[in-house]
Every structure is written in C-alpha cells, then in structure tokens.
Amino acid sequence: MLLAVLSGFLLALFAPLLHRVAGKYIGWLLSLLPASLAVYFSTFLSQVQDGPLLLEYQWLPGLGISLNFLVDGLSLTFALLISGIGTFILIYAGSYLAGHKYLARFFVIMLSFMASMLGLVLSDNLITLFVFWELTSITSYMLIGFNHEDLEARKCALQGLFVTVAGGLALMAGLIMLAIMTDSYSLSAILASSDPIHQHVFYTGAVLCLLAGAFTKSAQVPFHFWLPNAMAAPTPVSAFLHSATMVKAGIYLMARLNPALGEGELWTMMLMGFGAVTMLTGAWFAFSSTGIKKVLAYSTVMALGTLTMLIGVGTELAMTAFICFLVAHSLYKGALFMLAGALDHETGTKDITRMGGLRKSMPVTATIAVFAALSLAGLPPLFGFIAKELMLEALLDAPLWSSLLLVATVTSAILIVGVAGLVAIKPFFGAPGNTPKAPHEAPFGMLVGPAVLTIIALAFGLMPFIPENVLFKAAVASVHGTPVDFHLALWHGINMPLILSGVSLVVGLLLFRAWPSIQPGLNAVNFAGSRVGPEAGYFKVMEWITVVASWQTRLLQNGVLGIYMLVLVAVTFGLAGYTMLDQYGVHFTLNLADSHFYEWGIALLLVASAVFASGTHSRLGSVASMGVLGFGVALTFILFSAPDLGITQLLVETLTVILLVLVLFKLPEFVNLSTPFQRYRDLAVSVFAGVVITLMMLAVLDIQYFESISSYYVENSAPLAYGRNIVNVILVDFRALDTLGEIFVLSLAALGVLSMLKLKAEDQHKP
Amino acid sequence: MKSNTMILHTAALLIMPLQLMFSIFLLFRGHDEPGGGFIGGLVAAGAFVLYAFAFGAEAARRILRAGPRDLLGAGLLLGLASTLPALFSGQPMLTAHWWELPLPGGDYLKLSTPLIFDIGVYFAVLGTIMTFVIGLMESEE
Numbered sequence: 001m002l003l004a005v006l007s008g009f010l011l012a013l014f015a016p017l018l019h020r021v022a023g024k025y026i027g028w029l030l031s032l033l034p035a036s037l038a039v040y041f042s043t044f045l046s047q048v049q050d051g052p053l054l055l056e057y058q059w060l061p062g063l064g065i066s067l068n069f070l071v072d073g074l075s076l077t078f079a080l081l082i083s084g085i086g087t088f089i090l091i092y093a094g095s096y097l098a099g100h101k102y103l104a105r106f107f108v109i110m111l112s113f114m115a116s117m118l119g120l121v122l123s124d125n126l127i128t129l130f131v132f133w134e135l136t137s138i139t140s141y142m143l144i145g146f147n148h149e150d151l152e153a154r155k156c157a158l159q160g161l162f163v164t165v166a167g168g169l170a171l172m173a174g175l176i177m178l179a180i181m182t183d184s185y186s187l188s189a190i191l192a193s194s195d196p197i198h199q200h201v202f203y204t205g206a207v208l209c210l211l212a213g214a215f216t217k218s219a220q221v222p223f224h225f226w227l228p229n230a231m232a233a234p235t236p237v238s239a240f241l242h243s244a245t246m247v248k249a250g251i252y253l254m255a256r257l258n259p260a261l262g263e264g265e266l267w268t269m270m271l272m273g274f275g276a277v278t279m280l281t282g283a284w285f286a287f288s289s290t291g292i293k294k295v296l297a298y299s300t301v302m303a304l305g306t307l308t309m310l311i312g313v314g315t316e317l318a319m320t321a322f323i324c325f326l327v328a329h330s331l332y333k334g335a336l337f338m339l340a341g342a343l344d345h346e347t348g349t350k351d352i353t354r355m356g357g358l359r360k361s362m363p364v365t366a367t368i369a370v371f372a373a374l375s376l377a378g379l380p381p382l383f384g385f386i387a388k389e390l391m392l393e394a395l396l397d398a399p400l401w402s403s404l405l406l407v408a409t410v411t412s413a414i415l416i417v418g419v420a421g422l423v424a425i426k427p428f429f430g431a432p433g434n435t436p437k438a439p440h441e442a443p444f445g446m447l448v449g450p451a452v453l454t455i456i457a458l459a460f461g462l463m464p465f466i467p468e469n470v471l472f473k474a475a476v477a478s479v480h481g482t483p484v485d486f487h488l489a490l491w492h493g494i495n496m497p498l499i500l501s502g503v504s505l506v507v508g509l510l511l512f513r514a515w516p517s518i519q520p521g522l523n524a525v526n527f528a529g530s531r532v533g534p535e536a537g538y539f540k541v542m543e544w545i546t547v548v549a550s551w552q553t554r555l556l557q558n559g560v561l562g563i564y565m566l567v568l569v570a571v572t573f574g575l576a577g578y579t580m581l582d583q584y585g586v587h588f589t590l591n592l593a594d595s596h597f598y599e600w601g602i603a604l605l606l607v608a609s610a611v612f613a614s615g616t617h618s619r620l621g622s623v624a625s626m627g628v629l630g631f632g633v634a635l636t637f638i639l640f641s642a643p644d645l646g647i648t649q650l651l652v653e654t655l656t657v658i659l660l661v662l663v664l665f666k667l668p669e670f671v672n673l674s675t676p677f678q679r680y681r682d683l684a685v686s687v688f689a690g691v692v693i694t695l696m697m698l699a700v701l702d703i704q705y706f707e708s709i710s711s712y713y714v715e716n717s718a719p720l721a722y723g724r725n726i727v728n729v730i731l732v733d734f735r736a737l738d739t740l741g742e743i744f745v746l747s748l749a750a751l752g753v754l755s756m757l758k759l760k761a762e763d764q765h766k767p
Numbered sequence: 768m769k770s771n772t773m774i775l776h777t778a779a780l781l782i783m784p785l786q787l788m789f790s791i792f793l794l795f796r797g798h799d800e801p802g803g804g805f806i807g808g809l810v811a812a813g814a815f816v817l818y819a820f821a822f823g824a825e826a827a828r829r830i831l832r833a834g835p836r837d838l839l840g841a842g843l844l845l846g847l848a849s850t851l852p853a854l855f856s857g858q859p860m861l862t863a864h865w866w867e868l869p870l871p872g873g874d875y876l877k878l879s880t881p882l883i884f885d886i887g888v889y890f891a892v893l894g895t896i897m898t899f900v901i902g903l904m905e906s907e908e
Binding site: 643644647648651652654655658659662663666721722723724725727728729731732733736737739740743744746747749750751753754757760 | 797798799800801802803804805806809810812813816835836839840842843846847849850860861863865877879881882884885887888891892894895896898899900902903904905906
C-alpha cells in the first residue's frame with residue numbers, strides 16, 4: 001500500500017525520461033500506473049465488506065507520526081475513482097496536449113497530484129492527511145497555472161492556491177483540536193470514539209475550522225469563485241480536478257469525519273445550509289454561462305453543494321444517495337469535461353453559442369455526450385437517475401428543513417436539466433454553428449476515456465446491484481458509521497421522487513428552449529452581481545494585504561543599518577533583562593580578593609579600547625582599537641587556561657581587522673550625520689545592553705540550574721573519543737552535528753557576501 | 768590592491784610556506800593538543816591573505832589553485848562524507864568510526880571520521896575567508 005501511494009511520485013521522477021523514449025505514446029505508457037493501481041485497489045474490495053482495514057507503516061515513531069493507511073468503503077471508493085479516472089485522463093492528456101513543449105512537465109505534476117490525492121484519501125494519520133492535503137493544493141496550483149505564460153492563468157492559479165491554502169491553515173487547527181479532543185492522531189481511533197467529542201469545549205471551534213478547510217477546498221459558497229476560474233487549466237486538468245479529485249477532497253473530509261462529528265446541530269445545519277446555497281448558486285451560474293467549460297465548472301459547484309447537503313442530512317437514505325451521487329457525478333463529469341475539451345480542440349472555441357449541428361462531423365463525440373448528459377440530467381437508464389431518485393427520496397424524509405431543501409433541490413434539478421441540454425443538445429443538433437476551425441472527429445485517445453466512463457455509468461444504471469454489493473454497502477457504512485441495509489434499483493414504481501423528476505425534466509427542457517433568448521438577460525444580472533459578490537471581496541482582501549505588507553516593510557525594513565542594530569540590541573537585552581529580573585533579580589557576589597594586578601591591567605585595557613573605539617572619528621583607529629579589545633579577550637582566555645579559545649580568538653581578531661580594513665577602503669569620508677539625540681539614545685541602549693550582560697555574567701557565576709556537563713566531557717573525551725583535547729573532541733565528535741550546521745552557516749554567509757559584492761558590481765556597470 | 772614593498776614580498780614568500788605547514792600541523796594535532804580544523808583553517812587563511820596583500824587577488828587565486836567557493840564546497844562535502852560510515856552501519860548520525868593502519872616500524876596511523884570531519888571544517892573555514900577577502904579585493908578593481 002505504501003508503494004501504491006508513493007508510486008505516483010516515483011513515476012513522476014522518471015516521466016521526462018520516459019517521454020523521450022515513448023514519444024507520443026507517453027500518455028498510454030504512463031496510464032499503466034493508475035490502471036494497475038486500480039486493479040490493486042480492487043483486490044481490497046472483498047476485504048472491506050467485513051470492515052475497515054488498517055495497514056501500518058512507521059514513519060517518525062519518535063513523534064508518533066505513522067504512515068498508516070485506512071482502507072474502508074469510503075477511502076476505497078475514492079481511491080478507485082482517482083486511479084480509474086486518472087488512467088483515462090493520462091491517455092486523454094497525451095492526446096490533447098500532443099506536441100506541447102512542456103508535455104513531460106505536465107505529466108510530472110499530474111502524477112504527483114494523483115499520488116497526493118491517493119495519499120489524502122488513504123491516510124489514517126491526521127498529520128499525513130494534512131501533508132497530502134497541502135500537496136494537492138500545491139500541485140493543483142502548478143496544474144492550473146500550467147500555461148504559465150498566460151497572465152490570466154497565473155492569476156487564477158494563485159487565487160485557487162490562496163483560497164485553498166488559507167482553508168488549509170484552518171484545517172490544520174481543526175485537525176489538531178480534533179486530536180486533542182480524542183487524544184489520538186489516528187482517524188480509525190477518532191472514528192471509534194464518537195461520544196466524548198460532542199461535549200468537548202473544543203467541539204464548536206474544531207467543527208468551524210475543519211469546515212473552513214473543507215468548504216474552501218470543495219468550493220462551497222462563498223469560496224466557490226476559485227473553481228470556475230481554475231478553468232484556466234488545460235482541459236485534462238479540469239476534467240481530473242473536478243470529477244474525482246481536488247474539489248472532492250473537502251467532500252471526502254466531511255464524509256470521513258461525519259461519523260465522529262455528525263449528529264451535532266452545528267454540523268448538520270452548517271452542511272445543509274451551505275450545501276443548499278452552493279447547489280443553487282452553482283446551478284444558476286451553470287445555466288447562465290456560455291463557455292462550455294464554465295457551464296461544466298458551475299455544475300460541479302452544484303454537485304459539491306448537493307454532496308455537502310446530503311452529508312448534512314445524515315440519514316441512512318441520504319448517505320446512500322451521497323455515495324451514489326458521488327460516483328455518478330465523477331463518471332459523467334469526467335466524461336463531459338473530456339468531451340468539452342475535444343469540442344474546444346476540434347472546433348477552436350469554447351463558446352456554446354457558436355456551436356451547432358456538430359453531430360454530423362463528430363458523431364462519436366455526440367453520442368457519448370448525449371449519454372453522459374442523460375446521467376447529468378438524472379434520466380434513466382443512466383446511473384445518475386438512481387442517484388437523483390435516492391436524493392429526492394432522502395430529502396422527502398429529511399429530519400430538518402425537509403420542504404426547504406426539497407424546493408432548492410428541485411429548482412437546481414430544473415436548471416441542471418437545462419444545463420444538460422446546453423452541453424449535449426445545443427452543440428450537436430440544430431443549425432450548424434460558426435466555429436473558427438472546420439470541425440472533425442476527435443482522435444481515439446480523446447474519446448476512449450469518456451466512452452468507458454459513460455459505459456460504466458450506463459452499466460451501473462442497468463445493473464445497480466453490482467456496485468451495491470461490491471462496494472457501496474461498505475462505503476455507505478463508513479460514511480454513516482454503522483452498516484446500512486439498502487437496495488438500489490432503476491425502477492421504484494410511480495412515487496413522489498419520480499413525479500418530481502418528471503416535473504423538473506419538463507420545466508428544464510422548456511427553460512432550455514428559452515435559453516437563447518433569456519441568456520443575455522441572465523448574464524446582465526450576473527455582471528451586476530459580480531460587483532458585490534464574494535470574488536470582489538477576495539480582491540479587496542488581496543489589495544488590503546498588499547497595502548499592509550508595504551506599510552510594514554517600510555516600517556521594519558527601512559534600510560538604515562543603525563536602526564536595525566538598535567532594535568535588535570534593545571529587544572534582545574530588554575527581553576533577557578526582563579526575564580532575569582523576573583526570575584532571579586539583581587544580586588551577585590563579587591570576590592576581588594584573589595585577583596592579580598595583571599588581570600586588572602587587562603580589564604583596564606579592555607575598557608579603554610572600547611571607550612576609544614566608540615568615541616574616535618577615525619575609522620582606522622576604531623578598527624585598531626577593536627583589535628586591541630579582541631586581543632585583550634584572547635589574553636583573558638589564555639590566562640584562564642583555554643588555549644584553544646585563545647588561539648581562535650587571536651586568529652579571528654586578526655582576520656576581522658584585515659577584512660574591516662578591506663571594507664574601509666570602500667566607505668566614503670567619515671561624516672557625522674546623526675543628531676545629538678540619536679547619539680545619546682544609542683549610547684543609552686549600548687550602556688543598557690552592557691549592564692544587562694554584565695549582570696547576567698555575574699549571575700551565571702552564582703547560580704547553577706543544571707549540573708554542568710563539562711565533567712562528562714572531561715571524563716569521556718579520551719576513553720570514548722580517543723582525544724585529549726576536549727574542545728576539539730566536542731567540536732568534531734560529541735557535538736559534531738552542531739559544527740556541521742555551523743560550517744553550513746559559514747558557507748552561506750560567504751555566498752551571501754559574494755552575491756552582495758556581485759550585485760553591487762553589476763549595479764555600477766549599469767548606465 | 769597590491770603592495771610594492773620588497774619587505775612584504777620577501778616576507779610573504781618566506782612566511783607563507785611556514786604558516787601553511789603550521790596550519791596542517793595544527794589541524795592534525797588538534798585531537799590531542801590545542802589546534803584543530805577551525806584554527807588550522809584560520810592560520811591557512813592568514814597565509815593566503817598575506818600572499819594576497821603582497822601580490823594581489825589574481826595571484827592569490829592562482830596559488831590557491833581551486834576557487835574559494837570550490838574550497839567551501841569541498842569542506843561541506845567532506846563534512847557530509849564523514850556521516851556516511853555511521854549511516855551505512857545504521858548508527859546515529861555522525862557516530863565516530865576509527866581505523867588503525869599499521870605503519871612500518873610498529874607504529875599505527877589512526878584514521879577516523881572525526882579527522883575527515885575536521886579536514887572538512889578546515890576547508891570550509893579557509894574557503895569562507897578566502898571568498899570574503901578575494902571577493903572584496905576584486906570588487907575594488
């Protein structure tokens with residue numbers, strides 16, 4: 001399992017190499033991985049019937065972070081969707097992006113994204129779940145902005161990243177609270193301990209944070225705006241992100257945590273409320289857009305809202321409907337997106353109003369599109385019909401807000417029937433449109449995916465007992481928390497859901513007939529609304545962030561070195577001094593009885609050179625007196641028998657003086673620019689720092705919080721490390737890791753100085 | 768920057784080899800007596816800085832053979848290399864390994880990962896200071 005999850009990352013490493021070998025068959029070649037993963041995951045199908053499976057791998061045992069994988073009905077459903085649809089997406093991408101100069105790069109990101117997604121749905125540990133969650137945000141950012149030369153694509157990618165990563169932060173807080181409440185970072189343990197969570201004081205905060213993460217990721221209102229904008233991505237990306245992956249991650253999280261957090265009023269109402277509003281919003285915008293990808297993107301928003309709402313309803317029926325709709329949506333949305341890409345590819349436009357009568361030139365595309373759209377509209381004999389009937393049935397006996405949700409759902413169903421017409425009837429039937437390119441049938445690689453997905457949707461519709469017995473029973477059980485008995489069938493007899501379906505179909509078709517005349521009006525309404533919508537709010541927030549950032553940069557990074565020093569010294573010694581006063585106070589014993597006259601001499605030398613260095617106007621004199629100070633310190637070291645320190649101090653001091661002299665040549669003449677006030681302020685801060693450090697040194701002599709470890713080094717230096725020079729043994733053996741870090745810091749400093757010098761030199765060469 | 772005094776030239780030529788030998792002596796005796804890679808590296812840097820003052824940055828580059836940044840890199844690589852034996856034998860990072868090679872005359876040559884590490888420190892320190900000094904001197908020209 002570990003290999004299965006990580007294999008995408010591994011293959012991503014070799015994708016550029018394979019691209020060179022396989023050439024235009026790269027999509028087919030790479031698709032072997034998700035295909036075999038799908039086969040591997042299906043071997044778990046029989047096992048999850050008996051309950052969840054926990055596969056354990058150690059990762060950081062010291063921190064209690066493990067790479068355990070939780071395989072149950074829900075995670076397996078997602079894993080199969082991701083790997084199954086992923087297979088066709090890779091084939092499709094190889095064909096759609098054939099000849100693209102960054103094709104290899106595309107596959108690297110796509111495979112990493114797929115692997116992150118698999119990790120996300122299979123992780124048992126909250127921390128690894130979060131890591132994979134963020135990985136999907138980052139890789140999807142790169143996918144959305146794949147056409148990085150396009151300003152619009154970059155902007156949209158950044159928007160998606162900001163929204164999902166902001167939600168990710170909230171999610172992290174939520175996950176940590178969840179772990180505190182249940183005292184475990186393991187999902188399987190958390191799901192087993194539902195009772196203590198509801199009473200916990202963190203419950204409200206955790207639910208709000210977790211939902212903030214899930215809502216941003218799954219594009220719930222008011223965060224829905226990033227999703228249609230993510231259409232800037234190449235179509236294979238949209239097809240994958242919107243059908244089975246990225247946006248479903250939030251849905252997965254809510255479904256996953258439902259047994260633990262559900263049945264709380266807050267959870268139920270938030271999910272039902274936001275879900276229903278999102279559903280309506282998505283359906284409305286889907287029906288009023290003209291770009292075929294926009295239409296599909298907004299219908300995804302509708303689907304995400306529906307799924308959220310169904311989790312919120314939380315009954316057994318609702319959970320069954322949830323799983324069915326999840327699978328149905330993934331199948332038809334993946335197919336429709338790929339077909340939309342084919343249309344765009346072969347006609348040269350995304351605008352539905354310019355398409356028409358394409359059924360003659362693109363017969364295969366048209367056939368598949370009609371069947372996929374039937375599933376979207378929820379018509380028999382496709383699987384979408386079963387999902388929709390179940391959904392209506394579940395809402396009819398929802399415990400709360402039943403009629404309200406029902407009205408919203410039927411309204412959105414009407415609009416979605418219209419949308420189905422937009423994507424399957426408008427482009428292919430009627431009068432020929434006016435497309436930039438002469439249309440012709442899409443290549444095999446671009447049709448195989450939609451065809452297979454639609455055939456699966458048809459097969460599931462005709463034989464619903466197959467998915468029901470193989471997977472759905474287990475999946476519904478893991479969302480609901482307890483096993484649920486249900487039976488899927490295409491025909492339920494004439495009942496309330498069927499009548500509602502019929503009504504929405506008729507009204508939806510009428511709306512579709514009227515679409516060409518009412519669309520401009522709808523568009524005008526949307527345009528007026530966009531000024532006050534959530535996206536306008538997003539831009540306001542971003543503007544505000546920029547303003548604050550430049551204000552605080554001017555404040556903190558003003559470029560005056562003296563101010564930096566002043567702030568650093570004042571803050572450091574202020575805090576240190578405060579802590580000392582607070583914890584220890586000011587008292588020390590100064591025993592000067594056994595001091596020698598030469599020690600007094602050195603002390604005097606140190607003080608005198610320090611005073612001279614700060615008072616002189618000559619830079620060279622100042623450097624020289626600093627040198628004297630350093631040599632004095634070295635003398636002190638030698639007097640108190642620390643020859644290594646003494647030698648090092650002498651050498652460092654010598655080299656420092658040399659370096660300073662080299663720098664001095666570059667400085668302008670000494671001019672006194674500071675006001676007397678500034679000089680006294682600097683003096684005060686310096687004196688303060690000196691006093692604090694002196695008091696601290698004296699205090700150190702008096703108190704000892706811990707037993708000194710120097711005796712350990714003295715005793716063990718020779719026997720353990722075979723060295724008599726303790727200082728050196730500490731440096732290269734006992735604490736070698738510190739030294740390793742230090743030489744890296746040293747090297748970085750050297751490179752920093754070098755690049756500063758180089759930059760300076762380049763500046764001077766500029767006219 | 769280049770000095771034209773004969774005294775400095777002669778002194779540099781005389782002192783530099785001695786200083787370099789001394790730096791290597793300090794490096795190797797460091798484990799038992801005052802010295803070590805850090806101090807050795809500083810002394811060696813002092814030798815090259817003296818040479819650079821006498822004959823200019825260009826000449827110092829020539830006599831260094833390797834670029835100062837390559838010295839830095841070599842130092843860091845040696846430091847990292849000394850972690851490998853412990854890694855391969857599954858011990859905590861930087862666990863010391865010792866090898867004793869018999870020498871003619873019954874003596875033993877003690878080699879160890881801390882020694883490799885110390886040589887790494889030597890080169891890193893030398894590289895850092897030479898990067899500073901040569902960089903500064905060249906930026907004046």
